[in-house]
Amino acid sequence: MSKQYLTTHTVDNAHVTDIFSIAATPRAILSAGGSSTLRIHDTNDPTFPISQSISGAHELGCHHICASRDGLVAASAGFDGVVKVWTVTKETGEWNQHAEIKLPGKAGEIWAIALSENGRYLAGTTYDGRINVWDVGDSSTPKIQEYETGSAGASSFGMCVDLSPDGKLTASGHQNGAVYVFNNDTGRMLYSLSGLAKPVRTVAFSPGSTRLAAAGDASVIALYDMKHGEHVGNLTGHASWITSLDWSNTGEYLLSGAMDGKAKVWSIDRAACVATHSETEKALWSVKWLPKTNRSEMFCTAGANRSLTLYREATGI
Amino acid sequence: MSSTDIVEVGEARATEGNRLVVIAVIEDILSKVVDDISHDRQPSIPYRCRPRGARPGRPSTSVTSRTAVRFPGNSQDESLAFCSPRPRGSLLGEDCVVDRDATHQTKSQAVVDRVVDDLAYTLGFGRMDLNIVAAGKGLISGPIMIQLRRESGVLSASSGSNGVLVPLPSDVEKLDLGAARWLLVIEKEAVYRRLSAVQYWRNSAAGPGILVTGKGFPDLVTRGFLHLVQSVRPQLPIYCLTDFDPDGVGIMRCYKHGSRSLDHETHVVVPRLRWLGFKSSDLSHHLTALDESRRPSVTSPMSVRNRTRAAKLLATMDEESHDWEELECQRELQVMMFLGVKAEIQGVDGIGDVGDWLDAKLGQA
Numbered sequence: 070m071s072k073q074y075l076t077t078h079t080v081d082n083a084h085v086t087d088i089f090s091i092a093a094t095p096r097a098i099l100s101a102g103g104s105s106t107l108r109i110h111d112t113n114d115p116t117f118p119i120s121q122s123i124s125g126a127h128e129l130g131c132h133h134i135c136a137s138r139d140g141l142v143a144a145s146a147g148f149d150g151v152v153k154v155w156t157v158t159k160e161t162g163e164w165n166q167h168a169e170i171k172l173p174g175k176a177g178e179i180w181a182i183a184l185s186e187n188g189r190y191l192a193g194t195t196y197d198g199r200i201n202v203w204d205v206g207d208s209s210t211p212k213i214q215e216y217e218t219g220s221a222g223a224s225s226f227g228m229c230v231d232l233s234p235d236g237k238l239t240a241s242g243h244q245n246g247a248v249y250v251f252n253n254d255t256g257r258m259l260y261s262l263s264g265l266a267k268p269v270r271t272v273a274f275s276p277g278s279t280r281l282a283a284a285g286d287a288s289v290i291a292l293y294d295m296k297h298g299e300h301v302g303n304l305t306g307h308a309s310w311i312t313s314l315d316w317s318n319t320g321e322y323l324l325s326g327a328m329d330g331k332a333k334v335w336s337i338d339r340a341a342c343v344a345t346h347s348e349t350e351k352a353l354w355s356v357k358w359l360p361k362t363n364r365s366e367m368f369c370t371a372g373a374n375r376s377l378t379l380y381r382e383a384t385g386i
Numbered sequence: 387m388s389s390t391d392i393v394e395v396g397e398a399r400a401t402e403g404n405r406l407v408v409i410a411v412i413e414d415i416l417s418k419v420v421d422d423i424s425h426d427r428q429p430s431i432p433y434r435c436r437p438r439g440a441r442p443g444r445p446s447t448s449v450t451s452r453t454a455v456r457f458p459g460n461s462q463d464e465s466l467a468f469c470s471p472r473p474r475g476s477l478l479g480e481d482c483v484v485d486r487d488a489t490h491q492t493k494s495q496a497v498v499d500r501v502v503d504d505l506a507y508t509l510g511f512g513r514m515d516l517n518i519v520a521a522g523k524g525l526i527s528g529p530i531m532i533q534l535r536r537e538s539g540v541l542s543a544s545s546g547s548n549g550v551l552v553p554l555p556s557d558v559e560k561l562d563l564g565a566a567r568w569l570l571v572i573e574k575e576a577v578y579r580r581l582s583a584v585q586y587w588r589n590s591a592a593g594p595g596i597l598v599t600g601k602g603f604p605d606l607v608t609r610g611f612l613h614l615v616q617s618v619r620p621q622l623p624i625y626c627l628t629d630f631d632p633d634g635v636g637i638m639r640c641y642k643h644g645s646r647s648l649d650h651e652t653h654v655v656v657p658r659l660r661w662l663g664f665k666s667s668d669l670s671h672h673l674t675a676l677d678e679s680r681r682p683s684v685t686s687p688m689s690v691r692n693r694t695r696a697a698k699l700l701a702t703m704d705e706e707s708h709d710w711e712e713l714e715c716q717r718e719l720q721v722m723m724f725l726g727v728k729a730e731i732q733g734v735d736g737i738g739d740v741g742d743w744l745d746a747k748l749g750q751a
Contacts, residue, residue, distance in 0.1 A: 128701075226693075
């Protein structure tokens with residue numbers, strides 16, 4: 070059985086240049102790109118209008134944005150190495166800056182970021198391959214963990230990071246193809262996972278924290294079991310570098326986006342692709358499921374064509 | 387050969403005028419020095435340090451911001467700068483002083499470069515107006531004939547397999563651009579030599595053209611020559627081919643806009659230069675080749691230095707610019723950082739020949 074998703078809406082020219090990253094909350098899509106502006110689109114309105122623009126958020130542009138699962142905290146990382154933490158006012162849906170993080174010295178710039186379920190913790194990778202975890206609930210944002218992935222000068226650039234929903238694990242993907250999983254309670258590396266020999270551009274924990282998906286230039290999605298750190302499967306079918314992964318709310322499906330503009334939905338049980346869509350031939354930089362509310366399943370894609378494209382699961386087949 | 391292709395270069399008159407002004411300014415300064423000495427006052431020469439790559443619109447914070455050079459100076463550099471007699475001598479004589487001559491006196495090219503550039507900046511002229519020019523290293527090949535002033539000779543860039551050295555712009559009396567329909571500036575010397583050896587400038591599907599290489603970051607002679615070509619033949623498209631990496635973007639911008647620390651060199655920019663590639667769209671084309679075995683390894687990971695340099699380049703650009711290519715530059719640097727990869731022009735060879743790729747690109751442009 071195949072799944073079908075319909076393009077339900079496209080926000081054309083959501084940004085003036087590439088959209089590098091999107092985040093989804095129960096009521097909004099946050100998007101970041103090459104300009105200094107962050108944009109928020111209201112997902113409760115079928116036309117997905119802009120509900121807020123934050124000008125000058127990141128002077129050199131923004132490459133990563135993420136949100137907590139509860140939708141109350143967001144974080145963005147700019148090309149200038151600065152990370153900003155944002156909180157939303159529930160009544161108005163307005164986002165305001167809560168904190169700022171910038172690591173001192175060279176090579177320590179923060180690259181990829183991820184927030185914990187309630188937005189209390191932020192994980193970030195660095196140019197020189199480290200992974201830091203900060204307590205952003207505290208406005209002084211103290212660093213509570215710093216993981217090294219190799220000796221000085223030997224670590225590989227940290228390309229992506231994710232925090233497990235239960236908060237216990239941090240996973241990172243690196244330019245040399247390495248995937249690491251750290252135990253946040255003990256502060257130690259739990260697993261060093263192999264299987265992808267090329268840059269790993271995206272890692273994602275499943276909603277139950279039992280599985281980790283990783284992908285990148287190998288064009289294959291590797292699945293790992295988090296109980297024993299075993300490589301339990303591969304999802305093949307993409308023809309280009311995979312840039313983004315996201316699990317559906319139930320963990321039944323995995324969404325992937327690639328540099329050839331194709332987005333795929335995979336059934337985890339069947340280890341098979343059940344849907345492929347490409348509104349564009351240009352690179353997709355970020356794909357995200359929208360948190361399930363009282364509507365059918367939806368996901369959003371964004372990338373080099375500067376638009377936000379929304380897909381809705383077709384029903385009544 | 388149509389005579390309309392031959393362009394009389396009137397640059398010398400303007401250069402001569404600037405030269406006389408420079409001589410007058412320097413002689414005024416020296417006259418004041420003599421006067422100071424005869425009255426037992428400490429002699430000084432005005433001296434302005436150039437900006438060191440600060441972002442446009444922001445105040446430069448120079449570590450050592452000097453407004454005058456005194457003797458005896460507070461440092462060896464200051465004494466050295468005061469005693470430098472070369473500019474006036476070179477202006478009065480017929481011969482042009484090449485930087486390497488000056489190097490023998492001080493043993494350090496960097497010191498010479500800094501002092502000469504600061505002097506030019508102080509006086510508000512370019513190096514070539516002082517008749518001091520860094521030794522050129524650029525090469526040119528194509529159906530172009532250059533008549534020189536001093537040697538009463540003619541350079542033929544179509545001779546030899548590697549073309550000829552780019553001449554001093556001020557030495558050029560006549561330029562015969564022949565049937566050239568385009569000019570391509572190539573970052574890498576190796577790529578230039580390969581294209582020159584097969585006479586791509588003659589055989590291109592885009593018609594005859596001119597090949598130039600500055601061998602990495604270009605010197606003032608090469609940039610000045612391209613400026614001259616653009617000014618005498620504004621309709622000739624001038625393209626630039628660089629690696630997909632931060633230095634490649636930096637080199638292209640150096641040709642097009644000049645460098646921040648040499649802003650006072652105005653006759654060396656090529657504003658209409660167009661960046662042909664290598665860009666991320668060229669990269670994407672390779673990455674989506676279905677057969678993995680036929681997908682050449684054109685990319686390599688960006689180093690930390692590459693990333694840092696890319697971020698610094700981004701910081702020098704004007705985000706509010708309405709110049710399409712400026713925005714494209716920013717976008718390319720961002721995509722470069724986002725992907726974490728760089729690529730070399732030679733990588734294109736993996737799919738046959740850079741000439742085929744160029745034919746397609748020049749055809750589109």
